[in-house]
Amino acid sequence: MPGSIEAGPAVEGWPAEVPVEINQKWCKGCDICVAFCPKEVLTRPEGGKAQVAHPEKCTRCGLCEIMCPDLAIVVLPAAHKGTSSRGQGGAADA
Numbered sequence: 001m002p003g004s005i006e007a008g009p010a011v012e013g014w015p016a017e018v019p020v021e022i023n024q025k026w027c028k029g030c031d032i033c034v035a036f037c038p039k040e041v042l043t044r045p046e047g048g049k050a051q052v053a054h055p056e057k058c059t060r061c062g063l064c065e066i067m068c069p070d071l072a073i074v075v076l077p078a079a080h081k082g083t084s085s086r087g088q089g090g091a092a093d094a
């Protein structure tokens with residue numbers, strides 16, 4: 001669907017609550033978020049884009065969102081079930 005956020009492939013153990021969304025269209029696979037995440041929540045396959053591998057470990061510290069140079073990550077509020085405005089005509093597109 002045009003303009004939608006692709007959160008990446010689901011992984012085993014993926015919970016109903018999604019702490020972080022990664023805009024796969026904006027992610028350039030630089031690895032910065034993976035390197036800075038203190039809880040090793042994020043991963044990136046060889047040559048691929050960032051993925052949320054261990055959502056249950058996320059503390060919503062916000063570091064990945066701050067460090068991503070392409071604004072591709074959004075840390076969602078607790079109890080959020082997915083989708084954000086970023087990449088869908090939200091403020092970042094203004």
Ligand code: SF4
Pocket residue numbers: 022026027028029030031032033034044049050067068069070071072073
């Ligand atoms: S920091 Fe941003 S652009 Fe770099 S891998 Fe992570 S999500 Fe992708």
Ligand code: SF4
Pocket residue numbers: 019020036037038039040041042057058059060061062063064065075
């Ligand atoms: S919010 Fe913090 S703990 Fe969660 S994925 Fe981002 S850097 Fe890691």
